[in-house]
Amino acid sequence: MAKVLVCGWDTQADGLAPGVEETLTLGRKLAAALGAELGLVVLGSAPPDAARVAGRHGASTLETLADPKLAAGGSDARVEALAQLCQAHAPRALLMPQTFDARLVAPRVAGRLGVPIVMNGIDVDVENGALRVTATAYGGDTHALYEIAGDGTALVCVSTTALRAEPAPEPRTPVVEEFPVDLRTVTERIRVLEPAKTEGPRLEEANTIVAGGRGLGAAEHFAWIEQLAEALGGMAGASRPLVDDGWVDASRQVGLTGRITRPALYIAVGISGASQHMAGCSAAKTIVAINRDADAAIFRHARYGIVGDCHEILPELIRAARAHRAGGS
Amino acid sequence: MRIVVCVKEVLDPDAVNSFAVAGRLTIGEDGTSLTQSAIPRLMNGYDEQALEAALRLRDAGASGTIAVVSIGADPANILRHAAALGADEITHVAADPADRADRAGLDGHATAALLVAWIRSTGGADLVLCGRQASDDDQGVVPALIGEQLGVPVVTIARALALEAGGDAVRVTRVTPDGDEVVLAPLPAVVTISSELGTPRYPTAARKLQARRAKPAVVTLDALGVAAAAGAPRVRLLRQWVPALHGHCELLAGAPAEAADALVARLIQDGAI
Ligand SMILES: Cc1cc2nc3c(=O)[nH]c(=O)nc-3n(C[C@H](O)[C@H](O)[C@H](O)COP(=O)(O)OP(=O)(O)OC[C@H]3O[C@@H](n4cnc5c(N)ncnc54)[C@H](O)[C@@H]3O)c2cc1C
Numbered sequence A: 001m002a003k004v005l006v007c008g009w010d011t012q013a014d015g016l017a018p019g020v021e022e023t024l025t026l027g028r029k030l031a032a033a034l035g036a037e038l039g040l041v042v043l044g045s046a047p048p049d050a051a052r053v054a055g056r057h058g059a060s061t062l063e064t065l066a067d068p069k070l071a072a073g074g075s076d077a078r079v080e081a082l083a084q085l086c087q088a089h090a091p092r093a094l095l096m097p098q099t100f101d102a103r104l105v106a107p108r109v110a111g112r113l114g115v116p117i118v119m120n121g122i123d124v125d126v127e128n129g130a131l132r133v134t135a136t137a138y139g140g141d142t143h144a145l146y147e148i149a150g151d152g153t154a155l156v157c158v159s160t161t162a163l164r165a166e167p168a169p170e171p172r173t174p175v176v177e178e179f180p181v182d183l184r185t186v187t188e189r190i191r192v193l194e195p196a197k198t199e200g201p202r203l204e205e206a207n208t209i210v211a212g213g214r215g216l217g218a219a220e221h222f223a224w225i226e227q228l229a230e231a232l233g234g235m236a237g238a239s240r241p242l243v244d245d246g247w248v249d250a251s252r253q254v255g256l257t258g259r260i261t262r263p264a265l266y267i268a269v270g271i272s273g274a275s276q277h278m279a280g281c282s283a284a285k286t287i288v289a290i291n292r293d294a295d296a297a298i299f300r301h302a303r304y305g306i307v308g309d310c311h312e313i314l315p316e317l318i319r320a321a322r323a324h325r326a327g328g329s
Numbered sequence B: 001m002r003i004v005v006c007v008k009e010v011l012d013p014d015a016v017n018s019f020a021v022a023g024r025l026t027i028g029e030d031g032t033s034l035t036q037s038a039i040p041r042l043m044n045g046y047d048e049q050a051l052e053a054a055l056r057l058r059d060a061g062a063s064g065t066i067a068v069v070s071i072g073a074d075p076a077n078i079l080r081h082a083a084a085l086g087a088d089e090i091t092h093v094a095a096d097p098a099d100r101a102d103r104a105g106l107d108g109h110a111t112a113a114l115l116v117a118w119i120r121s122t123g124g125a126d127l128v129l130c131g132r133q134a135s136d137d138d139q140g141v142v143p144a145l146i147g148e149q150l151g152v153p154v155v156t157i158a159r160a161l162a163l164e165a166g167g168d169a170v171r172v173t174r175v176t177p178d179g180d181e182v183v184l185a186p187l188p189a190v191v192t193i194s195s196e197l198g199t200p201r202y203p204t205a206a207r208k209l210q211a212r213r214a215k216p217a218v219v220t221l222d223a224l225g226v227a228a229a230a231g232a233p234r235v236r237l238l239r240q241w242v243p244a245l246h247g248h249c250e251l252l253a254g255a256p257a258e259a260a261d262a263l264v265a266r267l268i269q270d271g272a273i
């Protein structure tokens, strides 16, 4: 039976990485359209709930690829492991959430196997037997429909923020097996001299984000963004120009090429709402826009808006937020 | 040391954004391409930064050549810009990635295959620098495909790079979600550059004038001997459209204090704070 595989790895100790369930949802749609079987693949040892999650989304198999070389996180091992998996199963499609690492590993696997790849996927379908992938382009200003020729394996990286995970109508109990990967010949060519070290919480996990843009006017005004974020118990983010100009650290950048966030509340201050920025925050449950230009694109994404000068509004908003906090409600 | 910088000509993304915001971004009759002829074409921003990275390596003492290559319908302008900035060689590989006619269109694999064929035909490269992604298709796959086809390591999303003393490795600072990571990659290698590298330099007026006469070397597919490989893209753009956006924004009016209080009240009511 033809296979559709979903692969994840940035596994956290307590569960599967964000985006895996949304990707499984797309995978299930594709498997149904192809009359194929859906499987979940986890590089490294699977977290305890992986089988349950796989089953809930209709996967009939859960495969783990365990090798100490995979645990180290190097891309040479991951590329070789996924290449071996694809060669063994010849899946019709291998889908993965588009994480930072996937952006490198997926196209390398495609290169190694000489198979087609599409990034930024938001939908998949089958037409006359051919795979079709809808992806964003121009930061999201447009959507593009790609058709993939042939019936070999295709790789799709899925941009999961705008997607909703929907469990299968009928859960299954997946067969859990270990895929016998052979990484004896792999020696990572790239040596990590200084590993990245996360300092403090990450924007990706923030429940509330207050983000500032070029409309702040001056670097010192970013302090307002931080104060408002603090008053709301959230984190401060920024649009790219603030990072480009060195006002804030790159870890603050929200957007297509920055952090892809999914907070409950996103307050955008002095941000125009360019597609590349919205790609990193449009999945927020509630977006608030503060901008002096009533025609700014951000208002089209926002639930609430204040048209006005952020220099006047921010101090008032900080006051009101602090009062709410002090009220303890 | 031979550094190859791969540059793509794209529609100015800021102008595309402006058209989109104004609701005037439209797709042509072919169903795939943007119609705005008023949108300027320029070098992909990250590619300009990739060239900047090459120039910084030279400033830091690297000897050898910086060769800039572009596959496109007519990238002479961006190649001249590269020459004005200090590229030693500029080359146009004559194929149009945007040509939707079945035989001529290029997907990532075909683009990478052409770049690799050209790199090999010119004696190889010690370092291939690319942008992290092209701002039109946002795919970011060509550099990794080049790396695999050449069989060399690929380092993505760099903000800084430095050659090791012996010249046989490159030290790269990557911008990761967990902060900066410093890695060492043996050469030859492919490195992709991100915006965190910083603003690229401007050409001096004199060099700009000089570069006006610069003529890119034109290489045909036949000369590369890869016409057949590039003929049939397996990833084909069928349609492109501008997604509809249905906003329902409630504007909170009044003096700043009033508007701020009203907003906080709404957010409390919604359970958002
Ligand atoms: C390939 C690519 C990738 C990109 N990736 C990202 C990304 O990851 N993240 C990102 O953010 N951008 C990204 N960009 C850039 C993006 O296209 C926009 O240029 C950027 O988001 C604009 O930032 P901004 O809204 O802060 O600035 P601007 O567009 O300049 O907007 C400033 C806004 O502030 C308002 N304003 C001015 N003064 C005031 C005031 N006193 N009070 C209130 N409002 C005021 C203005 O009306 C305006 O709407 C990318 C671009 C490309 C081409």
Ligand SMILES: Nc1ncnc2c1ncn2[C@@H]1O[C@H](COP(=O)(O)O)[C@@H](O)[C@H]1O
Binding pocket: B006, B007, B008, B009, B044, B046, B047, B050, B069, B070, B071, B072, B097, B108, B111, B129, B130, B131, B132, B133, B134, B135, B137, B138, B139, B140, B141, B142, B143
């Ligand atoms: N037509 C092209 N000519 C030269 N370089 C290209 C071309 N297309 C892509 N590249 C390089 O590959 C990078 C990523 O492109 P892409 O995979 O299309 O997003 C770009 O930033 C360029 O450095």
